[in-house]
Amino acid sequence: MGAHEVRGVGLGLRWPLLDDLLESPPPELGWLEIAPENYMRRGGRFADALARCRERWPVVTHGLCLSLGGFDPLDGAYLRELRAFVESVGTPWHSDHLCFGAVDGVALHDLLPLPFHEASVRRVVERVRRAQDALGLPLAVENVSAYARMPGETMSEPDFVTEVVERAGCGLLLDVNNVFVNSLNHGFDPRAALARYPLGRVVQMHVAGHELVGGRWVDTHGAPVRDEVLELLGRALEATGPVPVLLERDDNFPPWAELCAELARVAAIVRRAGGAAGEAQRGAPRSPGPAAGARAGAERGVGA
């Protein structure tokens, strides 16, 4: 499966969805996203299910464990395994999060927030370049939901993300729900913030549901996507043109028909954006850019 086939709306492949997905595939579904860590070092039923899905849909990988904002050295063994895996599934790009997830070798298995300042940008840029080089394919980074802010910040999240993706030469996986959740938890206008992200770098978007947990809005992926998020998605797509959009649902799964209806709603927004974007953009999905070119630029850009 090639990059040109990843278009329209996708769905995160989760085990409880598998049977319905294979028996009653939604007509709008264009591709699947998987967390590679859920399939790496895992054979049997899991490998078989992935193989059956790959026969029908292109698969894009979205990882959890690069810890791009961490201080530990990048995990070479993990990167080698990840490279072999992403090559085996033929993903056109790989994405991971702008966060840290491990400290001193201890894996915390969560998306923990980074401070938005220059030193943080430099560290993340260097690590994105190294990861992209090690993986041998384009990398995109995702903005995360953050429930707290690290002290000492000197820039906004959109500025931080812009600096990272521009200097690293990587793509942006714009999680529209995360922008919205952060606007609720930190009190800003999501539309204004959205416009300040580097939308020209967007290669893929996410939408998901969020819930109020313990007094904070949490990106649970366990509820329907709210209308406000879909509205924000439409705005983002107007600016970016048609890029693949993923519906994330990881918990509290609704009946299959409900999830299909939600996917159809997202698909309609994507189609409208495709129409608005015109023929020039249609049929030309973006890629984070050739990995080799990005790496060459990155080498020259170190310390600049």
Place this chain on the structure above:
Amino acid sequence: MSGGAEAGADEGLAQQRALRELCLRAEVRPADLEALGGEPERWLVYRRMVRARLREAVGHGFERLEARVGAEIFGAWFEAFLARQPPRSPYLRESAGEFGAFLEGYERPGDPHPALTLDLARFEWAELDCAYEARPTPEARPLSMEARPALSPALRVLRLAWAAHRLGRDEPRAEVAEGPVWVCVYRDSESFDVRVLELTEVAGRLLGAMARADRPLVELVRGAAAEAGATLDGAWLAALSDVLADFSQRGLLVGSLPEGPAGAGR
């Protein structure tokens, strides 16, 4: 890098360590919250999420053990795991295996039956480990007693002091018979279901030796028989034939390895 940037890096690392401690320590330390600044309640969201995710992964790996010892004792062991030997694998599901390894060397306060606890933990992890096994079944040629055997990698042979494998998911607190007992946990190659096969001592020793594949099958047979104190008479050899046929039928024994260095098949 400038001195200012280095200081920033030190500070950033200190913040990340503070958040790690906030998430993993049994008690919330004010110093960690102070290092992170801002509103404590916001940081406690991460503490709840990190601990809940790891607790779920570990609990999933040891459902029967948790049901047998009780959630309170199991939870205390989980706390000790986080504090003393926290997970290091980037794969969340492997945190269950890391917890199992931790239990082996941990004093396990409140453990009602230490020997059974370890057997049950080993058995439950063997089930998951077989389900996850990713190595392909080796290429094999027809079975020969003069060559090293080729086995499915999705099997584990256990010698249990207590028959922990007989504990059902619906009655994990049932009485357990004392062993020793040999079991093979394996993944069915067609259905991918994980199955359990109770073995005689000599069959268990033989299958364990075959899984190591470091010698020709004939030597492994002699060694297993000697360890079990069995006599290699006609009846025994007939039984061996039945055992090997059963292993083959279940997809455990797939033939013989092509010639190569000893141990290369695993």
